[in-house]
Structure formats: structure tokens, C-alpha cells
Amino acid sequence: MNRALFSAATGLQVQQLNIDNISNNIANSVTIGFKRSRLEFQDLLYQNQRTPGAASTNSTQYPVGLQIGLGARAVSTERIFVQGDFRQTENPLDLVIEGKGFFQVRLADGSLAYTRAGSLHLDANGTVVTASGDPIEPAITIPPDAISITIGTDGTVSVTQAGQTTAAQVGQITLATFANPSGLESLGRNLFRETAASGQAITGVPGTNGLGLIQQGFVENSNVNIVEELINMIIAQRAYETNSKVVSTADNMLAIINNTLR
């Protein structure tokens, strides 16, 4: 009887986690460059009281066994790197990656982080930085007298300065990709960090090594699909309810046992 109670408790736990994850996705449904995540569930261990195929006599076998499972557990939060929609902004420093790849960002502590959110800005020194103020890597500085900034699909950054007729190249944006992007660690603020699971960053010019091309003047919306999340939320809520019914049924049965002898 305790097994039923504990199995139902694991069911309640995983559905609670599921709702937590869905709420985070929905809360970030308008975060630029956000990638939704999904919880993955698996069945827990089994108690094998009788194995199928075990000998029932010298010449015969049990066709079926007796296996009692002990509930469910959450095994991973898988980040889904499906492309989000593009929204045109016409801001010259709004960039999207068409395909795979991440922009590289140099954090204040000197380490590298990776992001899909390409809404870039200039700081007081003319350095190209993310919305949080961290410079992108390799660092690019735009001269203060630049009239226009053009970023090619291959990441070439060129500016036209006042009094000039031809554009001058001032930098090159490179992108990074990973063998297993799902293994990246989320740092919040739309940033990801390399881990042993993601593999080493493979950097390159956009359009090479399976990296996507850059488009200027767009931002990538979050890839959260609200309708899908709401449906998942309903399913999670109902599953939670079902598991709580198991708890009350098991509890009732225990109460019945206690009433057997009066």
C-alpha cells in the first residue's frame, strides 16, 4: 500500500516540476532569442517479484511475471533550439542567425558565454555590446563619426564614415556552434555556457561549418508556442489531479484496513 502512495507522490512531484517549467516558458514568451525547454520523464525502478520466463516447474515457465514499478522521475530539461520567428526592426544592430550558431559574448569575469539574442547596442566607447552591456567576441568598435553600419550575411561589419563615399570594414562577427547545444548550461539573461556535455565550441565565419547566416535589421522572437504551452499545462494539471486521486484512494484503503477489527 505504501508503494501506491509513494508512486503517486513521485507522479505529483514530476507534474509540479512540469508546471514550473511551463510557467518559465510562458513567462519568457516575448523574450528575444529565448529557447523553450521541455521536461523529460522516465519510469523509476521496478521490484521484480517474479520474472517472466522463470521456471514454474521443471518443464514449464511463467508466461508473465510480477513487476511492480515505483513511480516516475524527471530525467532532464531539454532545451529546444528550434528557430524562433523573425521580426523586422530595421535597427542596424539587430541581428538574427538563420540556422545554427550562437553569438559569442565576453562576460565581466573574462569567460565566454553564448547567446541567440542578437539585439546589440553600442556603449560609450563605441564597442558593440549585448543588451546587458557585455561586449561581443571578437570585439568590434564602431567609430563615432559612422553614418551607417552594414553587417553582411557572412558577419562582415563595415561602416561609412562622415565625408567618405566608400565603406570601411571595421570588424568580423564570428559564430560558435556545439556538437550538443542541448548540453549548454543556461545562465539566465539569454546566455549559455559551454559544459563537458555540450562539447567544445566550434567557431567560424557565418555560413561555414554548418553555421547559419546573419541577417541585419531583425530580431529572433522566443520560440515558445503559447497554445502548445497552455495545452501542456492542462495535461499537467489533470495528471496532477489523477495522482492526487490515487493518494486519496490508497489512503481510503488504509483507513478500511484500520476499521477491520473493531
Add this chain to the structure above:
Amino acid sequence: MNNGLYQAYFGVRARQIALEVMAHNLANAASNGYKADQSFFRALRAEIDKERASAKELVSRQSIEVSTGIDFTPGIIRQTGRELDLALEGEGFLAVQTPAGRRYTRNGSLTLNAAGQLVTQEGYLVLGLINGTTPGPITLPPGQIEINEQGVISVDGVEQARLRLVTFSTLATLLKEGGNLFAQTDPQIQEQPAHRLRVQQGALESSNVNSIGEMITMIRMAREFETLQRAITILTSDLGRIISQEVGKL
């Protein structure tokens, strides 16, 4: 001695196990590729001389054996759009290499590890045929991954490997191990290629647990449990009355 009491106890015990199996199923209503457990009751009869035994004895020597089996009916396939989500349509499994040996799964939520190898969410290697012949783990270069219905994996249009899709002559000897993995318990039964299995990329097979059906069975089990408890109460008070009346006379 009054055997009715034991019978009622066996009945209660069987329904307890059935509830435990159901609780496990309902806890896994959201586990991808999960296959529900089913519990079966079977009457066991003690070896007695049928010629000489009374009808009452025949009935009272029965007991209940509980078994479980795996329900392999397909779960609902739902679209996810993720390139390494695979739904298997038809009978068969993906072959997976775990530290404990070869295992089988229907959970196609796969990913790549740091070395670019195709693995399950727990990091177990998914097995395939490399260049159509060599069996082993599948390593994929970066790029756009496409997997066709036969399980052939291409990256940027170049064929890389083929998934090892297998089935067995009977599924009755498969044992669940947790983690959505099945183990083959009978060394006599060899894996064979699953020709009728179709792979659907960008989709996942949901758990095949039927929540409504499980809830209805759960209510039935709880009611039967209550009835048996009444039987135990009556039999116990009956026994008490007999003891006080008959034994008291002595």
C-alpha cells in the same frame, strides 16, 4: 479452520498490488515511450483429491495469483518539431548500449553528446549501422539532421548511418528496467530487424497510459477492497461468536 478468512486476505492483497501497479502507471502518464503495466488475477487451487472433497472444500482451497504484463499498444504520436525527436510507428525498438548491456527503448527523445554521438537523455549510446554495414554508435557531424522513415540519418543531405531498429519474435520475455528501457531476459530470443517499423522525425510517442481507464479500475478495486474488508469483519465476528458459544460450553 475457516479458510474464508485467508481467501478474503488474498483478495485484499491482490487488489493492493493492482492499485500499486495503477499508481505507477498514472505517475508515468507523461513519460514518453512508456508502456503501461497490467495486472492479472488468476485462481490457484491447492492440490486436493477432487473425488472425495466436498464442494465447500474445493472453493475454500482456492487462492489468487497476481501477475503483471506489459501493454505494448502504441501511445499517441505528437508533433514536437525538434530534429532529434523520433516517434516509432509499429512494433519495434531502438537498440541502446548501457553499462549493463544491450537495452531497448521506444522513447525517441534523443540528443547528441559532446563527441557528437547520438545518445538517449541519460547519455546511453543509440546503436546503428554505419555505412550500412558496421554496427556501432552513431556519430554525426554538425549540420541539418534528417532521418527518413526507414531510420536512415543524413546530415546536410549526406547519408551517415542507419538506426538499428529491432523487434523480437515475442515481446513477452521483455522486462522493464526503469528509465524507459526494456531488457531481454531470454537469451534464446534474438533481436531481428524491424521491417514494419516507421520512424517519424520531429515527433514523440506519448505514454500509452489510459488515465480514464485506470481511474475506473482504481474505483472498482477500492470498492472490491471494501467488500472484502466487510467479509473479513463478518468472518472474524463469526469466529468470535463460535468460540465464545462453543468453546465456552466446555
